[in-house]
Amino acid sequence: MGKNKLIIHHIPRSMILSQQQLVADKTLVRLCAKMHKILEFQAVVLAAGKGSRLPDVGGSVSKCLLPVGPYPVLWYSLNMLEKVGFQETMIVVLDEDKSNILNALENCPLKIKYELIDIPSEEDWGTANSLKYISNRVTTDLVVVSGDLITNINLNEVLNLYRKHDAALTTLFFNNGPEEWQKLPGLPNKTKPDRDLVCVDEETQRLVFLASASDFEGNVSIPKLLVKKFESINMYSRLLDAHVYVMKKWIINYFIDADRFTSIKGELIPLIVKKQLSKPKNPAEKKGTSEKNVELFKDIFYYAVDHGYESKIRQMSAYNDHKLGSKPVYCNDTLRCYAHIPDKNTFGIRVNTLSSFCLSNKKIISQWENLTGSPLTDRLHPNSEVKTKQIDETCTVGEKSFVSEKTSIKNTFIAANCTIENKVRLTNCIIMNNVTIKEGCVLQDCIIYTGATLEGNCSLQYCIVGPHHLVSASTAGVHQLYAETTDNMITLG
Structure with missing residues (x-):
């Protein structure tokens, strides 16, 4: 019997996977994963906010338990997760609110299983601190949802954008136009709402710049590299940040090791968006090592490493995320952040101010079927x-x-x-x-x-x-x- 021969066939370009085929294959993998009970995402709802922008006359009433229509605010975030197929979620709450939240949710129609994880009420923890607290429970990529969000969006639109581009981070913004003016109860108030400056590449949906408008006194300076790298950038100043973030598991590992972040929105997300313009340093350029040549602080690119075949598939594929120019796919960026902005007919509101609290109650009945898929009986x-x-x-x-x-x-x-x-x-x-x-x-x-x-x-x-x-x-x-x-x-x- 002769020896076996290894025969290598040439693969025609037409047989190389397109990005669409890759997405389809990933969908099949996800279905197989569900059959074997392998989670693609975990979900966490952050509901420990004290409502600093609401009138401090509510006493022990937690912000996430404020009534909007027949149910508390928190129910709407859980209902959104349940509608797209999440079977369980973690909810981060203050320890002093835990029993009240449990009692309130028991009276709400929910199939999704939830675990309440309480954090110390006396500590002034930020959202990043809350994620750090539950980090030992996170084993997959993570979907972070604010406990004050009410929206009729299909969350799969955000998840699919994340999947399609194998993103490090995907965010959700609402483009609802100028805030509706309404006369509010209570004492007169002249406080202006906080605004973000958000830059999104029109062609690719890349989130390329994010900062608070209050950080700029006059003119806004945009890095020149952004203009060279992306051909059509839209800048927004009136988007509503939904505080919905889909992120890689390694991001959790990064900010735990860095140990310098307290806020997801204010510190962590802007840094990751900014780091897209950087490239990993060569080993010879790295600084901050001990006498034994052990690195003291690991840069973000140490964590942002492809562990599968994604990078090799991109090299073989004919897919490109932009149509014109000779730039390689994703401009060879290791970090990629995206922003999903649904059309203006999408209902989205965060109940974090007196104005949004009143407005959400004003509109909730008319939006009920869009939010829940069934009439309010x-x-x-x-x-x-x-x-x-x-x-x-x-x-x-x-x-x-x-x-x-x-x-x-x-x-x-x-x-x-x-x-x-x-x-x-x-x-x-x-x-x-x-x-x-x-x-x-x-x-x-x-x-x-x-x-x-x-x-x-x-x-x-x-x-x-x-x-x-x-x-x-x-x-x-x-x-x-x-x-x-x-x-x-x-x-x-």
Whole structure:
């Protein structure tokens, strides 16, 4: 029997994988992975924010538990993950909020499994600190979602952009145009919203520049290398950062070892975007070694290494991410960041200011089917008692609440265990849990926090009533704040 011969065949160019074929093959790999219970992504929802831009009159009410329509804010982020097939997620919360959040989510329709991971309430941790805290649980690429996000976007649009280009990082921005002006309850406020300067290559969707507008006093300087490298850059100053980030596992390893980041949005993401313009240093150029020639600090490119066949496939493929010019695919960049900006009809809002809190409640019913895929059937909870017939279709009433017969309620959200007595008129109001509104009160565009009581015949417009506060009978007020005073109160920020 003769020896076996190794025969090498020439591969025609037509047989070389295109990027589209590569994406299809990756899809097949993902399906096989699911069959073997290998996770492609893990998800984490960051819900430990204290709501520093909201009025500090909410007492113990966590930002992620603020009511928007029939459910707390946090439910909408979890529902978004559930809709695209996530079966489980981690939720980072403050330890003082854990029991309240568990109780609230138990009353929400959810199939996704969630694990609440609590962090110390007394510590002033940033979002990067929270990720560092759960890093030992992260074994795959990570999807980071803000716990105050409400959107009807299909998250697969962001995930597929990440997959297609084997990105280090992919982000989500909403281009909703100028913020809608609305008259807000509470004391007058002249605080201007923070804005980002975002540069995206029009052809490739590469996120090439990210900075806060407050970092620039006058003119904005863009690195010359960006202009040479990318032919059509769009600069935006009114995008809403959704705080949705899809990132490689090695990014977690990098910022843990670096040990100098506290904020994902403010520090980590801008650095990674900026590092796209750099190249890995040659070993001879590296500095910062000990006497034994051991590197003291590892640069980001030490972590950004292809461990599979991605780089070899790109070299063999005819695919290029840009149409014109002689530049190689991805300009040979090791780091690649992308931004998904859906069309303006996409609903996206972050409930992190008083304005967005009011606006989200104003629009939630009209957007309900787009958000959830099904109509809202139980606007009035079956365990509530609503005797009035003067309640319109834009209202919701929570569990075990009682609404008297002679009342008029329009575009108002009433939470659980509330009592609304006779001859009360509510228009454009948000009524939280365990609130009592006594006979003859007239409220317009007001926010009433948990446990508050309004005595008879109060007349309030554009007012905020803090938790467990008692408003005396016949009180009349416009743009007022009724709350227990605290040393650290921020009336409107």
